Structures are given as structure tokens and as C-alpha cells.
Amino acid sequence: MKTKEVMTRDVAYLSPDASAKDAVELLQEKEISGLPVINGNGKLVGMFTEKDVLVYILPSYIEKVGRFVYEENPKAIKRKFAQLEGVKVSQLMRREVVTVGEDVTLCEVAKMMLTQKVRRIPVVDKAGKVVGIVSRCDILKGLIREGRGA
Amino acid sequence: MLKKLILLIAISLGLGFLTRNIGLSLHQATAVSIFSVSVLGTLFFWSFRLTFAFLGTSALLLTRTIDLDHLIKFSSLEVILFLVGMMVLVGLLKDSGFFAWIVSLILRIKNLNANKFFVLICIISALLSCAVDEVTAIIFIVAAVFEICDYFEVNPTPFLIAAVLATNVGSSGTTLGNPIGILIASKSGLTFEDFMVKAFPVMLACLFASIILLKFWYRRQLAELDHKMKQLGANEILIRLISVPPEKELKTALAIFGATLLSISLHHRLEVLWGLEPNTVLLTLPLISSGLVMAWKWKKARGYIEKDVEWWTLLFFMLLFAQAGTLKYTGATDVLARNLAGLAGNSVPILTAIVLWVSTIGSSVLDNVVLVAAFIPMIQSFQGLGLNLQPLWWALLFGGCLGGNITLVGSTANIVAIGILEKERNIHVTFFRWFWVGLTVGLITTVIVWVALSFLPFYR
Numbered sequence: 037m038k039t040k041e042v043m044t045r046d047v048a049y050l051s052p053d054a055s056a057k058d059a060v061e062l063l064q065e066k067e068i069s070g071l072p073v074i075n076g077n078g079k080l081v082g083m084f085t086e087k088d089v090l091v092y093i094l095p096s097y098i099e100k101v102g103r104f105v106y107e108e109n110p111k112a113i114k115r116k117f118a119q120l121e122g123v124k125v126s127q128l129m130r131r132e133v134v135t136v137g138e139d140v141t142l143c144e145v146a147k148m149m150l151t152q153k154v155r156r157i158p159v160v161d162k163a164g165k166v167v168g169i170v171s172r173c174d175i176l177k178g179l180i181r182e183g184r185g186a
Numbered sequence: 187m188l189k190k191l192i193l194l195i196a197i198s199l200g201l202g203f204l205t206r207n208i209g210l211s212l213h214q215a216t217a218v219s220i221f222s223v224s225v226l227g228t229l230f231f232w233s234f235r236l237t238f239a240f241l242g243t244s245a246l247l248l249t250r251t252i253d254l255d256h257l258i259k260f261s262s263l264e265v266i267l268f269l270v271g272m273m274v275l276v277g278l279l280k281d282s283g284f285f286a287w288i289v290s291l292i293l294r295i296k297n298l299n300a301n302k303f304f305v306l307i308c309i310i311s312a313l314l315s316c317a318v319d320e321v322t323a324i325i326f327i328v329a330a331v332f333e334i335c336d337y338f339e340v341n342p343t344p345f346l347i348a349a350v351l352a353t354n355v356g357s358s359g360t361t362l363g364n365p366i367g368i369l370i371a372s373k374s375g376l377t378f379e380d381f382m383v384k385a386f387p388v389m390l391a392c393l394f395a396s397i398i399l400l401k402f403w404y405r406r407q408l409a410e411l412d413h414k415m416k417q418l419g420a421n422e423i424l425i426r427l428i429s430v431p432p433e434k435e436l437k438t439a440l441a442i443f444g445a446t447l448l449s450i451s452l453h454h455r456l457e458v459l460w461g462l463e464p465n466t467v468l469l470t471l472p473l474i475s476s477g478l479v480m481a482w483k484w485k486k487a488r489g490y491i492e493k494d495v496e497w498w499t500l501l502f503f504m505l506l507f508a509q510a511g512t513l514k515y516t517g518a519t520d521v522l523a524r525n526l527a528g529l530a531g532n533s534v535p536i537l538t539a540i541v542l543w544v545s546t547i548g549s550s551v552l553d554n555v556v557l558v559a560a561f562i563p564m565i566q567s568f569q570g571l572g573l574n575l576q577p578l579w580w581a582l583l584f585g586g587c588l589g590g591n592i593t594l595v596g597s598t599a600n601i602v603a604i605g606i607l608e609k610e611r612n613i614h615v616t617f618f619r620w621f622w623v624g625l626t627v628g629l630i631t632t633v634i635v636w637v638a639l640s641f642l643p644f645y646r
Contacts, residue, residue, distance in 0.1 A: 097326075098329075104429065105428060106427065107430060111423075112610075157212060
């Protein structure tokens with residue numbers, strides 16, 4: 037089975053100039069954890085995920101300070117979350133995006149998800165335009181269908 | 187980029203030709219030229235420093251400037267292993283919540299006022315830098331400064347700069363504060379006790395002077411913080427902001443680290459007692475402790491070695507030490523040392539001043555390990571001239587540490603702290619905002635060291 041048989045074709049996407057706050061609200065509305073970011077020419081320029089928002093609002097040094105537990109929410113985190121309105125999607129998004137073609141096998145996409153540590157991969161045509169998106173769930177559904185068919 | 191590369195090649199070749207003209211042999215001039223490529227490579231192309239070190243070291247071997255046996259000998263494996271051991275120990279401390287515990291202690295200071303906060307932050311920065319290393323120390327001091335400044339709604343920049351300056355000063359106090367401390371101890375035979383008796387008190391004097399100066403420099407910001415503290419009341423949310431479970435693990439980690447520090451402080455006596463070569467115990471103690479840590483935390487042992495040890499930096503150090511050793515091996519530094527001593531009239535006080543000020547100014551733009559690695563063979567060559575080396579070693583240590591305060595790029599601690607400030611608060615510290623305060627602290631502390639080394643018979 038190929039990616040084009042399981043991917044979602046009606047892809048919601050974000051503009052790089054959209055505010056991060058609106059982007060978070062769209063993620064909430066769609067009940068998904070990430071969306072592709074597409075510029076005016078229809079080209080994929082990044083991926084915006086919930087993780088990028090958390091990386092932005094939490095201090096960058098928490099890992100280096102070592103093990104501890106937040107017993108209260110620091111003021112800075114609340115302030116940074118409030119500032120999301122003035123932050124553009126392009127400032128937080130991940131620019132290095134893993135993509136696949138429509139004719140790639142499901143196992144190859146699954147392998148890419150595991151090795152590249154991503155949950156969903158945009159599907160692009162030869163011109164680099166996004167034609168769909170494939171998630172872990174789509175892969176599993178495809179594999180189940182394939183199993184039943186066999 | 188191309189311009190910088192051309193400049194680097196031109197300077198390195200120029201130095202090679204120049205030193206050939208002042209009496210150096212072909213091999214000696216080649217060693218100077220290749221070493222200068224590595225030094226300038228760190229200045230112009232910091233991200234590519236390991237590339238320059240790999241290529242330079244290969245060139246030294248292929249041109250027969252040094253043989254493999256000596257290259258390995260000069261790579262100072264003992265210093266590298268010491269640093270590996272300390273990095274594993276720091277990894278354990280981080281993992282057990284030690285650094286977060288220190289942050290929580292700072293946040294829990296009762297009856298906090300601006301003056302108390304400022305002085306304590308400077309003292310803790312300096313002392314922690316003595317016990318672990320300056321880069322590790324500054325990360326959690328930055329965390330504490332950010333939380334407190336956020337809570338009281340003031341700009342953290344002045345407090346952060348003060349903490350970094352204190353960290354650099356503190357890093358000169360022991361052999362553990364900075365890689366140059368252990369490098370100098372290893373090459374000079376100076377012990378931890380020597381550092382405690384001769385470097386630590388001077389460091390305290392420098393710290394005291396820095397705090398006074400910084401309190402004056404940032405008096406308006408201190409007044410603003412004081413006002414905010416009175417306005418917003420006690421730091422109650424800060425007091426319960428973070429906790430560090432579980433306690434038992436933290437206590438065990440602290441016990442291991444404390445025992446290591448205590449044994450390091452007694453290393454010279456243990457070496458005498460057991461008839462070992464100087465600094466054998468000093469250099470092996472972190473290995474023993476980290477070996478025990480890896481036995482205790484065997485499931486995480488690979489993680490400590492792979493994630494907590496900075497192999498990129500250590501590999502660079504190894505090759506840099508080997509290249510600097512080539513200067514000694516070929517006799518290049520003997521010729522240069524003879525010329526320099528001649529110019530100074532064989533006067534140790536004049537040479538001390540030269541080493542102190544050149545290393546202070548040099549380390550304000552260059553990585554201090556690079557600078558110290560370059561100076562060590564020169565100082566070793568002075569020994570052949572029958573000069574007393576002790577003040578020169580201390581001058582090199584203090585110059586290498588204190589010079590780092592002068593510019594933004596003078597030390598790794600500065601770069602790390604300013605990087606976090608930019609990322610977290612979007613505050614850009616300009617070169618000159620740092621330079622004026624850094625230069626003032628750098629000059630005053632170096633003068634203190636110069637006076638101590640020149641006038642106290644203790645150091646002669």
C-alpha cells in the first residue's frame with residue numbers, strides 16, 4: 037500500500053505570518069498536535085506543533101539545571117504564554133521538515149516517523165507542493181486494511 | 187569568510203617566515219606556523235576549530251615536525267581524563283537535582299533585599315565556580331537570577347552580568363574552576379593546596395573588589411530592585427516554586443562529590459604518603475569517583491559518558507595540547523623564551539608582568555585554554571634559563587581567568603549566559619554594554635593580582 041492511499045487530502049495549514057496564539061487555537065479546534073506551514077506560493081516552509089509552543093514558553097535551561105519539580109507556575113511562563121499573540125508562527129516553527137512523496141510505501145513512512153521522531157509527515161508532489169499529510173494513525177489504519185485484504 | 191581564511195593563512199605563513207628569520211629552524215618555524223593556524227582558527231572560525239586541530243595535527247606528523255610517540259605524550263591525556271571524570275561527576279550532580287537544589291536555596295533566602303541578593307549571587311557564583319566549573323555554575327545561577335528578577339519584574343541583565351563576572355573571577359580560585367587550572371597544575375607540579383593557599387585568597391580579594399565596583403556600577407538597578415521588593419512584598423511564591431525529589435539520592439551524590447573534593451584537597455599528602463609521583467592522586471581521583479558513580483548508576487553509565495562528557499571540546503583540547511607540545515619538542519619555545527627573557531633582562535618580575543598582562547588581554551579575545559596551552563611551553567622553557575617559575579604560573583592562571591571578563595566573547599560562561607538572556611528575554615547585550623563594565627572589573631582585578639605577585643614575597 038502507498039502513502040496516497042491513506043493520507044488525509046484536505047490539509048489544514050498555517051501561514052508563516054499568522055500569530056502563534058491563533059495557531060494554538062487552530063490546533064485546539066482541530067484536536068491535532070501539529071500543522072504544516074505553507075507560504076503564499078504554496079510551498080511548505082515548516083511545521084508548527086504543540087511541542088514548539090512548550091519549548092518557547094518553558095525556560096531553555098531547564099534540562100541543564102537537572103532534576104526538579106515545579107510546585108508553582110513561574111510568572112515568566114504565564115507572561116510568555118500571554119505574549120504568543122505578538123509572536124509569528126515562523127518564529128516558533130521547525131524549519132527542517134521531513135516530507136514524503138505520494139508513492140512511498142507505508143513501511144518507509146513508518147520507518148521515517150520512528151527514525152526522525154515525528155508524528156506526522158506532509159506529503160508533497162514533485163513541485164514541492166503539499167498534497168496531503170500522513171499520521172501514525174493513518175499508517176496503522178492502512179496496515180490493518182492491507183492485513184484484512186490479504 | 188574567504189577574507190578571514192586568507193587573513194588566517196597570511197598571518198600563519200607570515201609568523202612562520204618571521205620566526206625563521208629570527209633564528210628558528212625549519213621544523214620550529216613549521217610548528218609555530220601550524221599552531222598559529224589552530225589558534226587563529228578558534229578566533230575566526232570557532233565552529234570549525236576541530237577541523238583546524240585535526241588538519242594541523244596531521245600536517246605536523248606528515249612534515250615530521252613531531253613523531254607519533256611524542257604527539258601522544260604531549261596530548262596530556264592525564265588532563266583529559268581528569269576532565270572526563272569531573273564531567274561525569276557533574277552529570278551525576280545534575281541528575282540527582284543538586285543544581286536545582288542550589289537554585290531553590292537561593293530562591294528561599296528569607297528577608298530578601300536587593301543588596302543581599304546581589305552580594306549572595308556574586309559570592310555563590312564565585313564559590314560554585316571553584317567547586318565545579320564556571321560554565322556549569324553559571325547555568326543554574328542564571329536560572330535563579332531569572333526567576334527572582336521575573337518575580338520582582340526587573341530587568342535581569344545587570345544581575346546576570348555581575349554573576350558571570352564573579353564566576354570568571356571565582357574560576358581562578360582552585361584547580362577545578364577552569365580547565366586551565368588543572369592544565370597548569372599538571373604542567374607546573376603545583377598542588378591543590380598551593381592553589382588554596384596562593385590562588386584562593388587572591389581570588390577572594392578580586393571578588394571583594396569586583397562586588398564593591400559592581401554594586402556602585404549597578405546602583406540604580408539595585409535601587410529599582412529594592413523598590414520592587416518592598417512594593418511586591420516577600421518572595422513567598424519563589425520559596426515554594428521548585429522542589430527536588432528524592433532526597434536520598436541527592437544526599438548520596440553530595441556525599442560522593444564532597445568526598446572527592448576532600449580527597450582532592452589532600453592529594454599532595456596522599457601522594458607523599460604513598461610515594462606516588464606529584465599530582466597522580468589529583469588526576470586519578472575524579473576517575474575513581476566517576477567509576478564508582480557508574481557502578482552505582484550502571485543503567486545510566488553510558489548516558490553520563492555519551493551525554494555529559496563534552497567530547498568535541500576534549501578532542502580539541504587534546505590536539506591543541508599536542509600542537510603546543512610540538513613547540514617545546516622542536517625547541518621553538520626555547521629560542522623564543524631566550525629572546526623574551528633577554529628583552530626582559532632576565533627579570534622575573536618583568537616577565538611576570540608580561541605573562542599576566544599578555545594572558546589577560548589575550549584571553550579577552552581568545553579561548554583561555556588555547557592561550558594557556560600556547561604559554562605553557564614558553565614558561566617551561568624559562569626553567570632552562572634558571573628562572574623561578576612560580577610567579578609566572580600564577581600570572582598565567584589569573585591572566586587566563588580574569589581576562590575572560592573583558593569582552594562578551596572572553597569566556598564560555600559569558601557566551602552561555604548572554605545566549606540564554608537573548609533566547610529567554612529577547613534582550614541583546616551590545617559589545618560595549620559588556621565591555622565597559624568587563625574592562626573595569628578585568629583591569630582592577632588584574633592590577634590586584636599584579637600587586638600581589640610583585641610585592642608579596644609569598645609568591646616569589
